[in-house]
Amino acid sequence: MFNPLIRKLDVGGELNDADRATLHALCEHSRLVEADQDLTREGDRPESVHIILDGLAARYKAMPNGKRQITALLVPGDFCDLHVAILSRMDHSIVTLAPSTIVRLSRASVLELTHRHPRITHALWWSSLVDEGILREWMVNIGRRDAEERMAHLFCELLVRLQNVGLVENDTYAFPVTQSELADILGLTSVHANRTLQTLRAQGLIELAKRRLHIPDVPRLKAHCNFDASYLHLVPRDSQP
Amino acid sequence: MFNPLIRKLDVGGELNDADRATLHALCEHSRLVEADQDLTREGDRPESVHIILDGLAARYKAMPNGKRQITALLVPGDFCDLHVAILSRMDHSIVTLAPSTIVRLSRASVLELTHRHPRITHALWWSSLVDEGILREWMVNIGRRDAEERMAHLFCELLVRLQNVGLVENDTYAFPVTQSELADILGLTSVHANRTLQTLRAQGLIELAKRRLHIPDVPRLKAHCNFDASYLHLVPRDSQP
DNA sequence: CGCTGCATTGACAGGGATCAAGATAAGTGG
DNA sequence: CCACTTATCTTGATCCCTGTCAATGCAGCG
Numbered sequence: 218m219f220n221p222l223i224r225k226l227d228v229g230g231e232l233n234d235a236d237r238a239t240l241h242a243l244c245e246h247s248r249l250v251e252a253d254q255d256l257t258r259e260g261d262r263p264e265s266v267h268i269i270l271d272g273l274a275a276r277y278k279a280m281p282n283g284k285r286q287i288t289a290l291l292v293p294g295d296f297c298d299l300h301v302a303i304l305s306r307m308d309h310s311i312v313t314l315a316p317s318t319i320v321r322l323s324r325a326s327v328l329e330l331t332h333r334h335p336r337i338t339h340a341l342w343w344s345s346l347v348d349e350g351i352l353r354e355w356m357v358n359i360g361r362r363d364a365e366e367r368m369a370h371l372f373c374e375l376l377v378r379l380q381n382v383g384l385v386e387n388d389t390y391a392f393p394v395t396q397s398e399l400a401d402i403l404g405l406t407s408v409h410a411n412r413t414l415q416t417l418r419a420q421g422l423i424e425l426a427k428r429r430l431h432i433p434d435v436p437r438l439k440a441h442c443n444f445d446a447s448y449l450h451l452v453p454r455d456s457q458p
Numbered sequence: 459m460f461n462p463l464i465r466k467l468d469v470g471g472e473l474n475d476a477d478r479a480t481l482h483a484l485c486e487h488s489r490l491v492e493a494d495q496d497l498t499r500e501g502d503r504p505e506s507v508h509i510i511l512d513g514l515a516a517r518y519k520a521m522p523n524g525k526r527q528i529t530a531l532l533v534p535g536d537f538c539d540l541h542v543a544i545l546s547r548m549d550h551s552i553v554t555l556a557p558s559t560i561v562r563l564s565r566a567s568v569l570e571l572t573h574r575h576p577r578i579t580h581a582l583w584w585s586s587l588v589d590e591g592i593l594r595e596w597m598v599n600i601g602r603r604d605a606e607e608r609m610a611h612l613f614c615e616l617l618v619r620l621q622n623v624g625l626v627e628n629d630t631y632a633f634p635v636t637q638s639e640l641a642d643i644l645g646l647t648s649v650h651a652n653r654t655l656q657t658l659r660a661q662g663l664i665e666l667a668k669r670r671l672h673i674p675d676v677p678r679l680k681a682h683c684n685f686d687a688s689y690l691h692l693v694p695r696d697s698q699p
Numbered sequence: 700c701g702c703t704g705c706a707t708t709g710a711c712a713g714g715g716a717t718c719a720a721g722a723t724a725a726g727t728g729g
Numbered sequence: 730c731c732a733c734t735t736a737t738c739t740t741g742a743t744c745c746c747t748g749t750c751a752a753t754g755c756a757g758c759g
Binding site: 276278280281282284285286288300301303304305306308309339342343346347349350352353354355356357359360361403404443447448450 | 517519521522523525526527529541542544545546547549550580583584587588590591593594595596597598600601602644645684688689691
Binding site: 407 | 739
């Protein structure tokens with residue numbers, strides 16, 4: 218059975234069959250959540266951890282003036298807030314952007330997991346470090362690239378991340394994101410996101426229709442924004458000592 | 459003897475005297491590093507962890523076109539890259555912005571530390587979660603605030619963080635940052651950083667001279683940018699179960 | 700005392716934001 | 730299955746925040 222979590226962690230650590238079985242068991246009790254539902258809200262006392270098995274979710278912070286910034290996209294296989302039990306208050310919210318399959322783990326089961334399964338723990342740490350790296354790259358994206366590069370960069374990143382969990386076919390992947398959500402990801406206005414999207418389309422760099430994104434010429438799109446995937450740390454799991 | 463690391467971690471965890479002694483011993487072999495020295499460079503294989511005891515450092519990513527974005531400021535007491543040994547390649551660099559006192563720990567000593575001292579480990583996790591929260595807030599800052607609010611927000615954040623380690627006197631703290639570095643922090647140009655700085659000065663919101671920043675009316679500056687410190691998680695270490 | 704790196708200014712261009720109105724697409728209920 | 734409602738997407742006109750380019754001032758320093 219397909220499980221993006223296992224697939225992902227297998228890249229980051231070196232799991233054995235027992236580990237895979239453990240992870241598989243973890244994911245047994247998933248639930249379907251419709252789009253636009255908050256999984257956690259800023260200010261909440263965090264009680265549980267979420268794994269996203271299918272769909273799409275986002276971390277965001279809303280500002281008093283109504284603006285908001287999405288600080289992370291959570292794709293299948295992403296394990297959110299592994300360690301959040303340490304802090305007593307959520308400083309951001311998580312929302313589903315599409316109908317999603319979610320696993321919720323209690324704090325206790327996470328503790329149990331990390332105590333009993335060192336390789337899984339290692340892989341989870343790896344994964345949270347990668348998330349941090351993505352966060353930094355997004356900051357560079359917003360701070361130092363113009364709208365066109367920013368958007369192209371995002372599409373390249375998602376291509377790689379989704380490829381990593383087997384959700385890309387023929388350089389095409391699901392992208393069920395509203396233009397105004399896209400704007401909140403990139404630090405733009407929805408109007409400008411729309412125009413940027415059209416510019417990319419006009420250049421034949423992307424095709425986006427029916428919530429699916431197709432990249433006709435991946436190297437060209439990567440070149441367009443100077444995309445360098447090394448921050449995703451997905452390279453051969455070589456030299457882990 | 460004053461030790462910002464101990465002071466900081468004491469907020470995040472609950473240390474006992476033995477823990478404090480351990481941390482104190484850790485910091486015995488510090489070295490003085492002059493300004494503008496890279497402690498780590500993107501692409502390096504990370505071998506050690508840094509603690510900054512005095513001075514100021516920054517995490518940054520440099521782009522091929524010469525632009526760069528600073529993604530974090532490291533102030534005294536900050537423990538950088540606790541877990542970095544898990545990844546095999548640094549995806550960013552760290553540079554001193556001022557002459558600084560730095561402790562370098564080998565990977566082995568970090569492992570030993572985390573294995574032997576659960577409360578310290580807990581505090582270090584807490585600290586790295588706070589760092590992540592700061593990262594997210596910076597993203598909001600760059601993505602959704604204009605230059606003036608951005609800069610004001612940064613100054614408010616530093617006030618709180620430095621207060622936390624006892625480095626603020628009379629609402630004044632050391633700010634040995636070049637305007638072009640400031641620009642790299644905020645995602646602006648140095649020219650515009652200069653102008654923004656002057657706007658803030660003209661409104662009497664800040665006074666910056668001789669590398670020291672004074673905030674005449676803290677509540678007013680906070681109000682100016684809607685500063686809410688809760689993302690720094692410095693509140694009473696209450697309900698940690 | 701003349702460097703040399705920073706800070707400061709001015710003029711100007713431009714990327715993105717705003718505001719507001721239509722055009723499409725996607726659901727919904729009958 | 731169609732009429733209707735509502736969310737999204739598009740587009741145009743206009744403004745302004747921020748970037749660019751380039752020159753000048755200033756201050757620490759060898």
